[in-house]
Amino acid sequence: MSSYAMQITDVSLLLRKIVVGVLVAAIPLLIIIGSLWLTRNLLDRSHSRATTTSEHSNP
Amino acid sequence: MKMDLVVKRRLIRNVLLSLLIYALPPALMFAWLYSHGQTPWTHAAAATHPTGLFWKFCQMMKDNGFLVFIFVLGLIEFSLGRYGDEWRGNETVLDIVCFALPRLVFAPFFAWFSVHVLPSIAPREHNLFNWVPFFWGFLILCVADDLTQYWYHRLHHEVPWLWRFHRTHHSAPYMGMSMASRQNAIYTIFFSQTYVTSVLVYLGLGPAAIAVLTIKSFITTLAHSSLPWDKPFYKYKPLHPVAWVLERTISTPATHHAHHAASSDDGVGYYKGNFGNMFFLWDVIFGTAHISRQYPKVYGISHYQGDPWYAQAFWPIFKSNVPGSELAADGPMVRIDERRSTVSEQDALTLLATPGGD
Numbered sequence: 001m002s003s004y005a006m007q008i009t010d011v012s013l014l015l016r017k018i019v020v021g022v023l024v025a026a027i028p029l030l031i032i033i034g035s036l037w038l039t040r041n042l043l044d045r046s047h048s049r050a051t052t053t054s055e056h057s058n059p
Numbered sequence: 060m061k062m063d064l065v066v067k068r069r070l071i072r073n074v075l076l077s078l079l080i081y082a083l084p085p086a087l088m089f090a091w092l093y094s095h096g097q098t099p100w101t102h103a104a105a106a107t108h109p110t111g112l113f114w115k116f117c118q119m120m121k122d123n124g125f126l127v128f129i130f131v132l133g134l135i136e137f138s139l140g141r142y143g144d145e146w147r148g149n150e151t152v153l154d155i156v157c158f159a160l161p162r163l164v165f166a167p168f169f170a171w172f173s174v175h176v177l178p179s180i181a182p183r184e185h186n187l188f189n190w191v192p193f194f195w196g197f198l199i200l201c202v203a204d205d206l207t208q209y210w211y212h213r214l215h216h217e218v219p220w221l222w223r224f225h226r227t228h229h230s231a232p233y234m235g236m237s238m239a240s241r242q243n244a245i246y247t248i249f250f251s252q253t254y255v256t257s258v259l260v261y262l263g264l265g266p267a268a269i270a271v272l273t274i275k276s277f278i279t280t281l282a283h284s285s286l287p288w289d290k291p292f293y294k295y296k297p298l299h300p301v302a303w304v305l306e307r308t309i310s311t312p313a314t315h316h317a318h319h320a321a322s323s324d325d326g327v328g329y330y331k332g333n334f335g336n337m338f339f340l341w342d343v344i345f346g347t348a349h350i351s352r353q354y355p356k357v358y359g360i361s362h363y364q365g366d367p368w369y370a371q372a373f374w375p376i377f378k379s380n381v382p383g384s385e386l387a388a389d390g391p392m393v394r395i396d397e398r399r400s401t402v403s404e405q406d407a408l409t410l411l412a413t414p415g416g417d
Contacts, residue, residue: 004377004378004380004388006375006376007388010375010376013220013375014245014375016220017221017224017245017249018249020214020218020221021211021249021250021251022251024207024210024211024214024251025207025251025252025254025255027078027081028081028203028206028207028255029203029255029258029259031078031081031082032081032082032085032199032203032259033188033258033262035082035085035086035089036085036188036191036199036262038085038089039085039088039089039092040100040190042089042093043089043092043093043097043098044098046093047096047098050096
């Protein structure tokens with residue numbers, strides 16, 4: 001086999017590179033998606049609590 | 060070749076700080092919505108589409124306007140002789156291939172990823188966050204896209220076994236608008252920030268992404284350009300305060316050309332840092348910044364001997380036939396010049412982890 005062709009070590013290098021790329025993308029995505037999801041949930045909860053309180057105080 | 064311990068520790072500290080920076084725009088948005096008592100997802104028309112001149116400009120740039128801009132910029136650079144004698148033969152072919160590939164092959168691939176792969180993975184999450192106000196979406200994407208690219212880029216410099224995927228971008232002995240797309244195909248196709256932005260667009264931050272990518276394209280192209288548009292800011296004293304802010308915020312030709320210098324020893328070049336693409340702010344925050352307000356005399360990699368274009372564009376699928384090249388089948392992972400051993404011990408330690416240059 002020609003030394004210019006891809007070797008097993010090249011394939012392993014490529015796979016490791018893909019893993020690094022996936023991690024570099026996945027970590028920020030998890031943080032951002034998680035934060036946006038949390039924002040909506042927390043505000044929804046606080047909004048519904050405020051609505052309930054105002055209903056109780058103004059029957 | 061292993062990464063230096065000092066570099067490794069700094070990397071870990073900086074990564075931890077980055078996690079906080081990623082969370083900052085959503086956290087600020089939460090505080091703003093909370094203090095204003097707003098729940099934008101309850102409105103009938105949740106998605107906010109900006110209007111006005113800037114938005115029209117962004118749309119125009121998206122519809123081939125940017126292609127016209129870089130074509131005109133390239134013509135100006137070429138007619139001013141900014142590429143010098145080095146831009147011929149192998150280098151010309153490589154630059155043209157690297158310019159055409161992302162537009163003709165990778166763009167359809169990324170479109171396929173957005174249109175077919177994402178909906179099949181998360182069919183119900185389409186436009187899940189289209190309630191995010193444009194301003195906040197813009198801020199979230201500025202950080203998400205550019206900080207991710209900063210890390211992708213920095214890792215290819217500081218992790219020795221990743222360097223050869225990025226070497227093509229640094230091998231040119233000249234600077235110019237074509238340098239922005241001169242990348243190894245594997246490096247480009249696995250660009251982490253492209254996938255981050257694609258996912259956020261799928262989740263409903265499309266308009267903000269168009270605005271961010273328009274601004275980013277201009278900044279990164281002009282930072283690679285051989286036209287030193289930032290020079291007047293350093294030359295005229297009344298403009299110095301503007302220059303101070305500008306060079307710490309976005310990538311300028313002075314700071315980014317320093318990153319492409321062949322040497323880090325003259326106080327101007329600094330290939331060991333200045334990794335920022337749109338924002339230089341990341342380099343300032345993480346301590347990888349070097350500001351000199353000057354332009355390097357020599358660009359590229361000192362031991363570069365013109366590896367064939369196909370090896371530079373498609374390594375490791377194709378290898379270089381240049382003996383001793385980092386891209387050759389039996390070449391070193393990172394090639395360090397012997398004369399570097401005369402520099403300080405600390406510099407030598409950094410060199411072990413920072414490939415490229417002489």
